[in-house]
Amino acid sequence: MRTILLSAAAALVLAACQQPAPEVIDTNPDPMANQLATAAPVALPPAIKAEKTLRCRDNSLAYVTFFEGDTQAVVRTEEGGAPTTLRGPTAGEPLVADGGWSLTGGPDAVTLAQPGKPAQSCHG
Secondary structure, three states: OHHHHHHHHHHHHHHHHOOOOOOOOOOOOOOOHHHHHHOOOOOOOOOEEEEEEEEEOOOOEEEEEEEOOOOEEEEEOOOOOOOEEEEOOOOOOOEEEOOOEEEEEOOOEEEEEOOOOOOEEEEO
16 A cells, blocks of 8 residues: 555656646847848858968068968068968969069968069078
């Protein structure tokens, strides 16, 4: 008899725990949901491949950040100076920027042309 009462009590406790999940009603819909659903995928910026300080033929320094994909680099002529972003259409093509900037090569050695200066080799 006692076993039956304990079994009945346990069944009642378990039945009380099994309530249906509450229904969630969205009372604040996202006003941009349709725009976000149909938006074009976002391209992430390329990852940094290498950051190098290169010594150029005229004994100046070039601070160059190379990016994955080999279609972009950032050049500074002074440490912490203004950055110039150079881009190219495909890997292996010269990277260029407005004003006469041009860069070819890789993290260990480049040929760099700056506005008002002839192209020169720079090595790491």
